[in-house]
Amino acid sequence: MKNITTPIIPVQAQFAYTNQHQSLDYRAICLFAATGFFWDTDTYWCNKKVLCPATSNEVDEQQKLVSSYSYFDWHYSPKKNYSFQEALNDFTELFEQIIDEQIGDEQAILPISGGLDSRTQAVALKQLGKKVTSYSYSFSGGYSESGIAQKIAKACEFEFQEFLIPKGYLWNVIEDLAEINQCASEFTHPRQMAVLPEFQQMKGTFSLGHWGDVLFDKGAPEGYTEKDLIALVKKKVIKKGGLELGKSLWRDWQLEGDFENYLEERIEALLSQINIKNHVGAKMRAFKSLYWAPRWTSTNLSVFAHAHPITLPYYDHRMCKFICSLPEEYLADRKLQIAYIQKRNPEVAKIIWEDQRPFNLNNYQYNKMPYNFPFKVGRKLQAGINKIQQKKFIQRNWELQFLGKENEQQLESYLFDEKFNDFISREIVEKFYKKFQREDAVYYSHPVSMLLTLSVWNKKFN
Structure with missing residues (x-):
């Protein structure tokens, strides 16, 4: 045994x-x-x-x-008479202790985005005096996420490197990626695969910020009740075009019953196993942490681990237990992370928060009319200029991998492979591929990506 x-x-x-x-x-x-x-x-x-x-x-x-x-059940047991300042002090001590233990004397390799999770880590690593190599990546022809990241790195005095995710990189690495993640996730999300050789040339241990945005925010919108949870889970987890694809496969394989009913029954069964009766937000957070984090978020961590050891401060068991003791109001709207950054590194707090552009952590409350009116006007004007100049603004990885003649040839070689069409009928593949090409590429990009993933899996593992 x-x-x-x-x-x-x-x-x-x-x-x-x-x-x-x-x-x-x-x-x-x-x-x-x-x-x-x-x-x-x-x-x-x-x-x-x-x-x-x-x-x-x-x-x-x-x-x-x-x-x-x-040996552990997610719960909601907020401490009584527990002030926000006490929670902030406890978070500060715990977060820095976890990062200190995880990195030790190693060089930290820190991916930085324009959000809060990696920014919080950057502040902690700076506070602890760790040696840090930082980086960020942007899409070729897209918004420069690296611009914000570079400012954070400069404020913390970290080495910084910018990577540009190139068009069509997927086809050179797709077989390797299938081996790394075993086709347990679609292929257009782990853009880190595009720069894996560069990762391998670095030295140190990754400090990754995954799952901080789930733990340190409200678990469910205001007003939701237990009766609303199944609908909320469906809304959160089903991708655009995903329900339609699931139904089509279910019918084609002549499975008993109805796919959507089966989906709802699975959600209800999994929710019933979470023994949280007194808080919808905490129950939703627990659901995500039990079923989404391990099977979605963790799957492509294997790409990082292929280059160097990985550490995840938000995954730490002490952090999970700490979250269960916090009042929801302290977690909502990223309050603890924001307060931590403001306390430990005011300069980093002044840098633009990508989700609240053009505002930062000190004034994001003004991201509403009329305060954000000039920024919105400027963005619309730039969009108009881009349209006139026929300049396409890349926002998603699949746009770099699926669009254009060369990409189409590579994609079609997998989608219309004879062996794959014995597994999933050519009729289904053609239906979704045509909808992607002719109706709504954004909506049907997920089904196409899933069909590509299933084709590679069928080729290598079936």
Whole structure:
């Protein structure tokens, strides 16, 4: 017998097997197609399951699961008579302790965006006096996210490197990416794959900011009740065009029942396992951390890990437990992270917050009419100029990988592969590809990306 203990938020999936025959789990694949990640313990196969987060598991010599029990349950137990200042002090001490332990004497490799998670890490690394190499990337022909990142790096006196994600990079690395993430996520999201050789030339340990935006914000909009949770989960997890693709595959594979009913039943069953009765936001945060973080966010961390060791301060078990003790009002609207940055590094707080452009952490409350009117007018004018000049503004990775003649040839070689069309009918592939080309590329980019992922998986692993 072997014991396998999984973290509260696993970085890497660990598997066990059942007594079922090895056969495709078509229902799981339909959910995967609709949302972009596998749910709960699902994989492509009926007999292969992922071990649940925060569990202690016994497996036998054949890697079959013998027993499993949970050692941590997400909960909402806010401390009484606990001031915001006390929470800020506790967060400051815990966050810096975690980062200090994770990085140690290593050089930290820090990806910086225009948001708050990596900015909070930058401030902590600066405060702790760590050696830091930082970087950011932007899309070729897109908004310069690196502009904000470079200012943060300069304020913290970090080395900084800007990467430009080139057009069509995916086709040179798609086979390698399939090996790295085992086709458990669609291929257009891990843009870090474009600069993996550059990562490998760096020295140090990654400090990654994943999941901070979920833990340190409100879990659900105001006014939501338990009855609204299924609809809220559907709204959050189903990608554009995903429900339509899931339904099409379900019908084509002649599965029993209705796909959308099955989806709602799965959501209801998973929500019922979360023993939080007194707070909708906390329950939603727990749902995401149990089922979304390990199966979506963690999947492509393997790309970073392919270059260097990775650390994730927001994944730390102490941070998860700390979150359960905080009043929701302290988490909502990123209050704790903002207050931490303002306290530890006022210069970084003055730098533009990408989500609240052109405002920063000190004045983002003014991102409303009439204060943001000049910025909105300027943005519309620039959009008009771009249209006149026929300049396309790249905002999404799939635009660099799917659009243009060369990209189309590469994409079609996978979508219309004969072996793949035995697995998923050519009729379905043609339907969604034509809708992507002729109707709404933004809406149907997810179905096309999922079909590409399933084609590569079918080629390599089926």
